[in-house]
Amino acid sequence: MSGSERIFNALFWLYLVAFGLYLFAPLIIMGAAAFNESRFPTVIPWQGTTTDWFAAMWADRTMWQSLWTSLIVAVCVVVVAVPIGTAAALVLTSLHARAKGFAYALMVSPLLTPGVVIGISTLILWRQLGIGGGIFLIVLAQSTFIICYVMLMVMARLQRFDRTQEEAALGLGASKVMVFRRVTLPFLRPALLAASGLAVLQSVENYNTTLFVRGFETPLTVFIATKVRTGLTPAVNALALIIIAATVVGAIAFEIARRRRAGRPSP
Amino acid sequence: MSHSVELAGIGMTFGTTRAVSDVTFKVREGEFFSILGPSGCGKTTILRMIAGFIEPTEGRVLIGGRDMKGLGPNQRPTAMIFQSLALFPLMTVWENIAFGLEARGVGKAERRAKAEELLRLIALEGYGNRMPGELSGGQRQRVAIARALAVEPGVLLLDEPLSALDLKLRQHMRAELRALQKRTGVTFIYITHDQSEALAMSDRVAVMSAGLLQQVATPRELYDNPATPFVARFVGETNALAGRITEVAGGQARIETALGALTGRAGQGAAAGQAGTIYIRPEALMPGGATNSLTAKVERVDFEGAFALVHGAFADGAALAASVPSTRLGDAPAPGAEARFGFQPEHAVVLGDG
């Protein structure tokens, strides 16, 4: 190894370490601050270790209220986005080449639209129809782009589907509805589960779109953002830490399930 | 309802690809009927038109004399076994077998009982609760057959079902399929590109090439009396010598080849003055024979026990293939040498090129 290469390598590892620090230091500091007695969330100076902030967070009724709102929204988003996204994937895969290009562009356009614009346009349309912001509009606005994610995941799975299975079922006398219910849908099941998980995650974490259509509702992200501006205490960090822990556990479980499935021999 | 299958001038065009043109034949009820042809000649397409997965762009499909136009695959008395088998990977073996019954609204207990019965038939008792992924290739094959038989189809359509199996298993399954067909009396339409399979199993065979029907005949007739040059070359091995037909009389034709004048039976398109080819089966060529005498340069002799395969080339460059019984091997020439062969006129056929 030449001298310059050694220096280059050292620099690269330095960069890797800095990158890792950049990724994780903010999260670690945020989590650690939940245990600091200091009224403002920080780690320096450390004023003593406490779990009081968790208790404070636990006792906060508005937090529970917003958590509840977020969960209701998330469930509704799954109910709306998964069937529509699946239908979109099925329709798209059976379109012919030219129509497909156009439909595809239209169908992924919500992903390329800024979240605030989705929220705003939904708000405007429904005000015109006499309906203001609230859970209904949050669900609609979030679903508008979450459907795209569902569609892409289902399409990826459909690409590996052997359509002669459908023909075989049809040839054995099954109706088209039965073919769909017994053959196509079971095949899509893993993708539908994964898409539901992703939809919940996307819904709960959404802020930009939700902000405009929330009306008088306060979903979790809005709750946290408001706290940051009006009176941040480490109780918010306690909540953040719990959410992070839940997400990480969820993500790891999801990943393990995926790898296990991938490892199983498929017929 | 009888279960004869009649194709009346069917054709299929995919975009600009002409997959099948003007095919007409009739499969009798209870017949084991094969469709033989090289890859891409339109076999699967024909089967899919019979099953109703695609509608022919022209012509009609009749089953039991009834026009099937507009009837979907689930409304026809057919069941298909796919080239890829297409077992349902997420259902157990017995659920796979009983799927057709489920589609017909048969209760679970009865389905289970029927599945068990079929599992016995295919010698897979006790495998009902496995998943298809946990079976061997041959076992999966048999499950696919049982699944199709469960609906008691009048016509069973089989698309190269044995192609994925090794030789030993394939031979075993051939015998089983044949026995099964005899036992059930179901009309079988069986696709293969393996000619020995078609000849060994079938009552009759249709030979196809490039979307066109070449000949429909019994295996014996196909071998002895090919109707077209394609059939003559495709079915069985043959020695082909081109020339000009000089005389056709009394069922025999004389043809002037680069190796001299030869005589064989007059086949389709054989007319005096026409360009033609004489096709001689390897087993018809005898060393030293006096009639229809030919010389060839021997390149290799493969001894196979009961007979020996002699490979070489005729003077005009055409390949020589002769299979000589061991009892006459004494006369067989050594590799590298010139040798004389002869054949009886009734063992060769002359066809017009066309």
Next chain:
Amino acid sequence: MGDLYRRFGPGLSTIFVALVLVWLAGMVLAPNLMMIDYALRPNLPPAAIGGPTDTYSLANIAYLAGEATHRTIFLKTIWASALVALTTFLVCYPIAFWMAQRATVGQLSVVLLLIIIPFFINEVLRTLAWFIILAYRGPLNAVLMNLGIIEAPIRWQGDGGVLAAMVYAYILFMLLPIYNAIESLEKAQIEAARDLGASPWRIHTRVVIPHAKAGIATGFVFTFMLAAGSYVAPALLGAPGSRWFTEIIYNWFFEGGDWNRGAAYALVLLVLCLAVVLVTLKIARVNLADVAK
């Protein structure tokens, strides 16, 4: 469409098509059309709606062009978003290259997992983390002061803070497409280039980056769009002097009470983002179909 019908039969096909139409017509097209309609009309008291003054015009958009502060903020949002995209690219490229071409399988799976975990965590929380770090009395100032690098705390909030948090928030959208693109580059090509005496700089500018063009374009498009449309980072980390275009839009809706101007501003933002998407993809000759992986 005929294929769909043949595959699923009339009942299911109708349901599928209806669902898709509800989405595309009701949730994608109609809201955007109504937003355009709003953007082109004046803000009138309810009594005057439908009256003679209720006519289409570009006045709301012209207002943006004429209002100096808003115009400045708009232009700043554009170049700042571009800067975010560029910075994210510079931060991500080396690690993407390393992951795709140098890392062992074991290293790769660990690094991928480590990188993905922070991004399962919500954007608001990630921004909150930066809020805490960059706070006036926060850890960053404390560390720097303890180390003696600075004498008095620095007010990080403002452009710098927004940039740091946005780059942080969108790393994955840049990293994954670039990684995927570089991964498909054969190692032999790089070796061949080195063999021919190319310097590392040339290898990257002439071999790797051209090959990864589509991935880089995708990363740019997403990062730019997300940055320009972001509300949370500027709202939490910005200073009064570093307002973001989305904040102005928000104010039109919830403080200024002029939805028509707000709609016009949102429309401008949408058109800007779509233009950037289309132009970038055109320059990089990438198909829209390849963007969404």
